[in-house]
Amino acid sequence: MTIAPDHARRDLLQYQVMRDIVERMQESVPGKLEITKEGIVHDMMSPGGPHELTAARVSRRLEKVMPEGLLAHTGTPDVEDAHEGVMRHPDIMVIAESDMEVEGPFDARTLLAAIEVVSRSNPDNDWVSKMRDYPLLGIPVYVIFDPRTGTGAVLSDIHPTPTGPRYATRKDFVYGEEITIGEWTIPTGQLPRYA
Structure with missing residues (x-):
């Protein structure tokens, strides 16, 4: 039997409380709720046409070559690591069908890649918070599409740093490039751009 240190138990309990709040509130609030190391993030606006069309086209293009x-999955559920205290919902999850045969959230470490389309209302969630959380969750590749600017980045090669795991490699791109x-x-x- 393993007994977790008091701080680990407290962190896990705090995460479970936040997770319960998110589950109760999600249906009654607009947008999307996620849990980061800093707490609950609320993206106020539901994704609009350009956001959803980008996700659909990227998903379809990936599934043609995989x-x-x-799958390049665009649905639910969330991905989480309760011990890290993080629950996220990537716009697209590259995952094996066999790893989807679970009840509840997907294990974040089964994802081959997480892909985000930058939200018009909260771009820092994709460019800052998820850039920090996805390597912490062990997701080996993180891709960002930004319809505000028609640019993006592919991040990979997780490595340890004094402030936690980070992506070591970043390849920026402009819409139109492979x-x-x-x-x-x-x-x-x-791919559509925000007007």
Whole structure:
């Protein structure tokens, strides 16, 4: 039997309280609620057309080049690591179908990549908070599409730092260029921009 140190138990209890709050509130508030190391994040606005169209096109392009048994999933549930105190909902999750055969949230460490389309209302959630949380969750590749600017970045190669794990490699791109996500290369042309 392993007994967790008091601070670890307290952190896990605090996370569970936040998770219960998110579950109770999610249906009654607009937008999306997620849990970060700093607490609950609320993206006030539901994603609009350009955001959803970008996610759909990127998902479709990935699924055309990935092998059978992998999905570029755009639905629910969330991904979480309760011990790290983080629950997130990527816009697209590259994951094996077999890793989706679970009840409740997906194990974040089963994701091959997380892809986000930057929210118009809260861009720092994608460019700052998730850039910190995804390597902490062990997600090997994080890709950001930013319809505000028509640019993005592919982040990979998690490495330890004094402030926690971070991505060591960042490859910026402009819409229209081809990018490589994990082992798969896709075009980024004909993605919508925010007006």
